[in-house]
Amino acid sequence: MYGLICKSLEGFVRDRRGAEAWGRIVARAELPFETFEALRVHDKEMMLRLIAAAAQEMQRETLALIEDVGHWICTHPPLEPVRRLIRFSGRNYVDLIHSFDEMQERAKLALPGIDFPEFLVTEVGPGRFEVVARWEMAGAAALLTGMFRAMADDYGALALIETTDFRREDGLSIEVISIHVIEQAFQEPKEFKLGLGV
Incomplete structure (x- = not known):
């Protein structure tokens, strides 16, 4: 499930803010790679860092950002x-x-x-x-x-x-x-x- 969330968040950020914004999020979250695979098993702590970094970049509260992603998926x-x-x-x-x-x-x-x-x-x-x-x-x-x-x-x-x-x-x-x-x-x-x- 973590991989699905991370991949959805990646797609959302790239669509709304572009590759440069995503690059800043990756750096802030200290990720070892820039692209997620939806079905790959990812670490929970990595996902939490990613969400926090994305919320900071997008200037949104964490849960509001997650809701935005849910709307975007559909x-x-x-x-x-x-x-x-x-x-x-x-x-x-x-x-x-x-x-x-x-x-x-x-x-x-x-x-x-x-x-x-x-x-x-x-x-x-x-x-x-x-x-x-x-x-x-x-x-x-x-x-x-x-x-x-x-x-x-x-x-x-x-x-x-x-x-x-x-x-x-x-x-x-x-x-x-x-x-x-x-x-x-x-x-x-x-x-x-x-x-x-x-």
């Missing part, structure tokens, strides 16, 4: 296959939210051994959901919040999304995202078809 044109994969998870925005209950299991089937966050989705009222993220470090909720915001626009839904709780429990970070889906058909959704090339 909206950056070259990552269209990622958007399509996420859209395939549900016919509408509410279906998508429910699909995150199974996301950890799906990730481990696709990439055995991956340290993927656990998500627990609860419908607490009409159009209201809580998504609990459990992982060894903080930030899973921020990444997911960015993705949920992007996909609300993608589905044409109007939703209020915020992180409402954070705590440490049994060595894990427990973060709670509150989602209020006000209207599923608020605007025209982005085009999505199952056929290739769309």
